[in-house]
Amino acid sequence: MRIALDAMGSDNAPAIEVEGALAALATLGGTFKLVLVGDRESIEAELSRHADVPSERIEIVHAPERIEMGESPAQAIRRKQGSSIVVGLQLHKQGDVDAFISAGSTGAVMAGSLMILRPLPRVDRPAIGAILPTRSGHVLLVDAGANVDTRPHHLVQFAHLGTIYAQDLMGVATPRVGLLNIGEEPEKGNELAAETHRLLAAEAKINFVGNIEGRDIIAHECDVLVCDGFVGNVLLKFYESVAGFIVQMLRTEAEAASAKLDFTRIFKALDYTEYGGAPLLGVNGVTIICHGGSPPRAIRNAIRVAVQTVEREMVTHIQTRLAKLADAGQVS
Amino acid sequence: MRIALDAMGSDNAPAIEVEGALAALATLGGTFKLVLVGDRESIEAELSRHADVPSERIEIVHAPERIEMGESPAQAIRRKQGSSIVVGLQLHKQGDVDAFISAGSTGAVMAGSLMILRPLPRVDRPAIGAILPTRSGHVLLVDAGANVDTRPHHLVQFAHLGTIYAQDLMGVATPRVGLLNIGEEPEKGNELAAETHRLLAAEAKINFVGNIEGRDIIAHECDVLVCDGFVGNVLLKFYESVAGFIVQMLRTEAEAASAKLDFTRIFKALDYTEYGGAPLLGVNGVTIICHGGSPPRAIRNAIRVAVQTVEREMVTHIQTRLAKLADAGQVS
Numbered sequence: 001m002r003i004a005l006d007a008m009g010s011d012n013a014p015a016i017e018v019e020g021a022l023a024a025l026a027t028l029g030g031t032f033k034l035v036l037v038g039d040r041e042s043i044e045a046e047l048s049r050h051a052d053v054p055s056e057r058i059e060i061v062h063a064p065e066r067i068e069m070g071e072s073p074a075q076a077i078r079r080k081q082g083s084s085i086v087v088g089l090q091l092h093k094q095g096d097v098d099a100f101i102s103a104g105s106t107g108a109v110m111a112g113s114l115m116i117l118r119p120l121p122r123v124d125r126p127a128i129g130a131i132l133p134t135r136s137g138h139v140l141l142v143d144a145g146a147n148v149d150t151r152p153h154h155l156v157q158f159a160h161l162g163t164i165y166a167q168d169l170m171g172v173a174t175p176r177v178g179l180l181n182i183g184e185e186p187e188k189g190n191e192l193a194a195e196t197h198r199l200l201a202a203e204a205k206i207n208f209v210g211n212i213e214g215r216d217i218i219a220h221e222c223d224v225l226v227c228d229g230f231v232g233n234v235l236l237k238f239y240e241s242v243a244g245f246i247v248q249m250l251r252t253e254a255e256a257a258s259a260k261l262d263f264t265r266i267f268k269a270l271d272y273t274e275y276g277g278a279p280l281l282g283v284n285g286v287t288i289i290c291h292g293g294s295p296p297r298a299i300r301n302a303i304r305v306a307v308q309t310v311e312r313e314m315v316t317h318i319q320t321r322l323a324k325l326a327d328a329g330q331v332s
Numbered sequence: 333m334r335i336a337l338d339a340m341g342s343d344n345a346p347a348i349e350v351e352g353a354l355a356a357l358a359t360l361g362g363t364f365k366l367v368l369v370g371d372r373e374s375i376e377a378e379l380s381r382h383a384d385v386p387s388e389r390i391e392i393v394h395a396p397e398r399i400e401m402g403e404s405p406a407q408a409i410r411r412k413q414g415s416s417i418v419v420g421l422q423l424h425k426q427g428d429v430d431a432f433i434s435a436g437s438t439g440a441v442m443a444g445s446l447m448i449l450r451p452l453p454r455v456d457r458p459a460i461g462a463i464l465p466t467r468s469g470h471v472l473l474v475d476a477g478a479n480v481d482t483r484p485h486h487l488v489q490f491a492h493l494g495t496i497y498a499q500d501l502m503g504v505a506t507p508r509v510g511l512l513n514i515g516e517e518p519e520k521g522n523e524l525a526a527e528t529h530r531l532l533a534a535e536a537k538i539n540f541v542g543n544i545e546g547r548d549i550i551a552h553e554c555d556v557l558v559c560d561g562f563v564g565n566v567l568l569k570f571y572e573s574v575a576g577f578i579v580q581m582l583r584t585e586a587e588a589a590s591a592k593l594d595f596t597r598i599f600k601a602l603d604y605t606e607y608g609g610a611p612l613l614g615v616n617g618v619t620i621i622c623h624g625g626s627p628p629r630a631i632r633n634a635i636r637v638a639v640q641t642v643e644r645e646m647v648t649h650i651q652t653r654l655a656k657l658a659d660a661g662q663v664s
Contacts, residue, residue, distance in 0.1 A: 135577060145514060148522035182477055182565040190480035190562045214569030218577045230522045231563050233514040237546030238567060239574065245467060245550045246578045 001031070002059075003306050004097040005299070007038035008066045008084040009104030011292045014038055017103070018046040020299020025054050027300070032307050035059045035097050037088040038066075063087035066104075069292065073107035077115055085109055089116040092285050099286035099306040101277065103294045109287060110146055110280060117285040120315070122322040125154045126282030127229065128289065129165050130236045131275040134220035140166055140175075141225050144278060145233030152195040155179070155226050159206050161281040162224035164321060168312040169279075169305065170223065178212035178222030180231060186211070192228060200226070205325065276301030279309065282318065286310055333363070334391075335638050336429040337631070339370035340398045340416040341436030343624045346370055349435070350378040352631020357386050359632070364639050367391045367429050369420040370398075395419035398436075401624065405439035409447055417441055421448040424617050431618035431638040433609065435626045441619060442478055442612060449617040452647070454654040457486045458614030459561065460621065461497050462568045463607040466552035472498055472507075473557050476610055477565030484527040487511070487558050491538050493613040494556035496653060500644040501611075501637065502555065510544035510554030512563060518543070524560060532558070537657065608633025611641065614650065618642055 005021055007014040014036070021034050036043050040062040047053050065083040067076040077086060085104055089112045092100045102109045110128070119126050127143035142162040147154065159177045166175035179197055181189040186197045188211060200208040209222050217225060217235075227235075276298060280287040286309045288302045309315075337353055339346040346368070353366050368375050372394040379385050397415040399408045409418060417436055421444045424432045434441045442460070451458050459475035474494040479486065491509045498507035511529055513521040518529045520543060532540045541554050549557060549567075559567075608630060612619040618641045620634045641647075 148514070180566060182480070182562055182569075190560075193562070214566040214571075215573040217570055218573040228522075230514055230525070231566055234512060234546040234563055235566060235570060237514075238549060238570070239546075241547040241550040242571065242574050243578070246575070248467075250582065 002033045002097040004035040004088040004091050004100045006084045006088050006102035007036040007043050009102040010294050014043050014046050016296050019296035023300040024303035033057045037061045037063050038084040067108045069105050073111035076108050077112045085112045098310040101288040101302045103290035106289050109289050113280050113283045113287040117283045120284050123282035127158045128278050129281050130278045134218050136220045139225050141232050143229035143232050144236045145229045147229040150228045152199050155196040156199050158226045164317045166223045168314040172223045174207050175223040176209045177206050177224045178209050180227035181211035184211050276305040334365045334429040336367040336420040336423050336432045338416045338420050338434035339368040339375050341434040342626050346375050346378050348628050351628035355632040356635035357389050360636050365389045369393045369395050370416040399440045401437050405443035408440050409444045417444045430642040433620045433634045435622035438621050441621050445612050445615045445619040449615045452616050455614035459490045460610050461613050462610045466550050468552045471557050473564050475561035475564050476568045477561045479561040482560045484531050487528040488531050490558045496649045498555045500646040504555045506539050507555040508541045509538050509556045510541050512559035513543035516543050608637040
């Protein structure tokens with residue numbers, strides 16, 4: 001198995017990517033190889049700073065350009081054919097690698113995946129899945145920001161995509177699917193939510209548990225939480241920042257009290273770097289999107305998720321499920 | 333000044349309400365009187381359990397009915413004319429009291445306020461304001477759940493309502509107004525957000541600081557955060573539950589380590605009961621909505637907010653501002 005890693009994506013590229021890549025190779029087990037995509041000279045310089053580089057498992061593919069954060073995603077993908085994102089996705093498209101990971105511009109990674117890998121047959125809108133920690137496990141939020149102004153049938157597709165991801169990657173046999181809403185009753189919420197509720201309730205292949213309010217997310221009342229990408233993105237970014245805020249308050253108080261308290265478990269539970277990036281679900285390939293501010297640990301964990309996603313054949317499972325639904329007349 | 337308090341609203345009514353009322357009278361200062369609305373016998377029984385009841389500052393108005401959580405708000409308001417919510421709001425409408433506070437069904441309090449108090453002239457959609465703690469102060473979220481499927485000009489009205497509230501109740505002379513969105517650039521987000529951004533940027537009387545992402549809320553990048561009630565409600569409930577979740581983890585860890593750490597400041601910062609309920613902005617009166625699960629402290633603080641809202645003449649300020657804008661041709 002070969003995984004492409006955009007070496008120029010993060011705020012501190014390529015140092016972070018190289019460190020994360022080496023950590024993955026050293027600790028994850030398996031025989032996968034990593035293809036580092038980006039400026040060859042910078043990557044080699046970075047690699048030379050580390051001892052014990054397993055060079056037989058690392059390959060560099062040169063990409064002279066870099067897409068910056070402020071650029072228009074679709075334009076940048078079209079114009080910067082030599083960018084690490086375009087080069088990496090082309091490798092994936094051609095079958096040279098089995099997955100692509102980037103901590104670069106989320107918009108560009110998404111646009112590039114849609115334009116180069118293309119959506120899977122019968123997927124109207126690929127969606128970003130994001131994993132949130134809860135009281136007793138994790139919930140997959142779909143869509144965490146790929147689409148705004150979605151229609152009810154898009155949200156039903158997100159439910160299918162999320163179900164497969166939860167089965168393949170989160171180890172949940174029959175994922176409970178919830179609809180993010182502002183009340184428990186089926187008719188509650190905006191037009192999108194009310195109509196989506198009706199559709200999800202009628203979908204035989206989805207284990208729909210009904211509406212999930214903001215306060216129910218943490219209570220882990222579902223494994224897959226379906227929503228429009230606008231709400232999902234606000235929620236995801238808010239959660240990460242709240243966690244950071246509280247952890248900071250905690251450190252300050254603990255320091256003030258000179259307390260020797262071990263917050264490792266709390267920090268781990270709240271730390272998004274544990275979850276290794278967000279999958280772009282519904283494209284014809286494996287794309288994992290990481291934060292621009294990712295530390296090496298997040299890159300390492302994204303590589304773990306990419307390897308598992310390939311091993312467990314998630315893309316095939318999505319295709320099979322959507323084809324069966326189409327045969328049964330359930331997906332237009 | 334006379335403040336009506338729905339004594340039958342909370343999950344543990346009227347015990348909580350009576351305790352909160354007595355705490356307010358004992359600790360807030362001033363000469364306001366409280367009108368407890370609800371089942372006279374239950375309220376008197378509850379009062380008799382306390383010593384030192386300042387009976388000259390407490391009045392009971394009997395209301396034999398109670399609106400339950402599951403009921404359709406508008407229907408319940410029409411049918412249960414003897415309910416504590418309807419009786420309390422009628423007292424306000426008639427000028428017998430200056431404000432109304434309830435921890436009952438949010439939907440019913442809102443529907444009742446709209447039907448009985450009515451919206452102020454030129455307000456299309458009254459909105460719920462909710463105060464969220466941030467790193468360095470508070471932000472008022474408008475709308476926290478009164479309206480879904482809003483139009484851009486509604487959000488502009490929320491910005492005006494929120495600006496007045498922040499000036500009158502939060503002590504901010506020139507409140508920074510942000511628009512909740514999923515990117516910094518003006519054209520980002522869904523159709524609602526993009527068009528609202530354009531309108532807010534053109535509004536001379538609003539100190540618009542642009543788009544605010546989920547992660548910027550905690551950084552306190554604005555004082556008033558404008559959004560659709562669907563997103564606002566999800567965000568508010570999520571925040572409260574996340575805070576509770578983290579505080580619980582914290583207690584568990586601290587107990588396990590037998591650490592003597594004082595988390596008072598953290599708990600206080602995250603504790604919604606500090607903020608004393610959410611104002612319904614834009615109705616012709618003062619309505620404060622509390623959680624069903626409010627402890628006495630939250631009721632006490634809601635009474636404080638109600639007293640201040642009346643003293644500082646917020647409703648008059650809203651009316652004056654909207655009238656001036658209408659004269660200037662800025663509000664349709």
